[in-house]
Amino acid sequence: MRLLNIALIGASGTIGLPLLTALRAHPTFIPYVLNRHSSRSIYPRTRVIMVPDDLSIPSVAALLEDNEIDALIIAIAGSRVQEQKRLIEAAWQGGVKRVIPAEFGSCDSADQKTVELLPLMEGKKRVREFLEEVCARGEGKVGRPKGRGKMSWTSVVTGHFFDWGLGNGFMKVDLGGRKAWVYDGGETRFSACTLGFVAQAVLRVLEREEQTENRMLYVHSLSVTQREVVKAVEKVLGEGFEVVDERSEEAIAKARARMLEGDKEAAEDVVAVWGMVASDWSAREGFANNLLGLEEEVLEDVVRRVWEEHRRK
16 A cells, blocks of 8 residues: 555544544554644644644645645635645645545536636635645656655545534435425435535545546535435424425525525525536446445434434434
8 A cells, every 4th residue: 555644634623623534543554633732632652743723735745745644634614725725835836646636525516507607616616736746747847756756646525514414404304393394395316415425525536646646536425316315304303394395496596686695595505406417427427436345324324313413412
């Protein structure tokens, strides 16, 4: 295995924590966490590399090189475009071999309509294009440590974080209020992943270095419709839900108007709805479940697990 020392930034976040847990459990990967000097996060039993708050490129590059980091996983918010660019440049100068950017999430930044609809996706696209440019420099260039070879990238596109979203209402299901909203009849199939599945997908990417380099890979642990989700929730809870039918076009238009005025909750609404009507990866070029040896999960089992966690809160 060529990749050994794996660095993660954003390890305390929604996807960062499952990624760190999976890396710790892996039999051969050696996980490192990049932690800013001002951060109060603590990571027991983990190698921590303290980095400057401004992510100074020379400083971060030197730290990555000194620790012989082979791969960098960026799990900060995808909206932080400039920070990701600094990390990517530092990775190249620090001899990192593989970068996985903060592409994780609900929608496809390679889809033009999605990019036009959501500024967040446009930012992810710019990050990926910058990453491609940096990796195209090849090896042997001035500024790249000798003997580290080329740098490559992989974007992992996951669809909605299903367990996280079902538990907090992002999936448009109110578990406590026994109410659900479905769009365009609720029969559109969409892709989604549990957080643990996303983490395993990333590990498989790192294990399959050559097969996954310089690619956008689409994965899902669930391929479901909104109606199927509601049915599974009703079965697990043993109660019927009030179902509100809406048109996605109208819901997105209303939320997007508020989003463009700076309403962050409205931005989440646009992502939530669009991710359920325009994110079916199963026929998408780059669908990688088979390549990565990943098997889908059982919807009812996932819903039951989410409900049990929800009741404990």
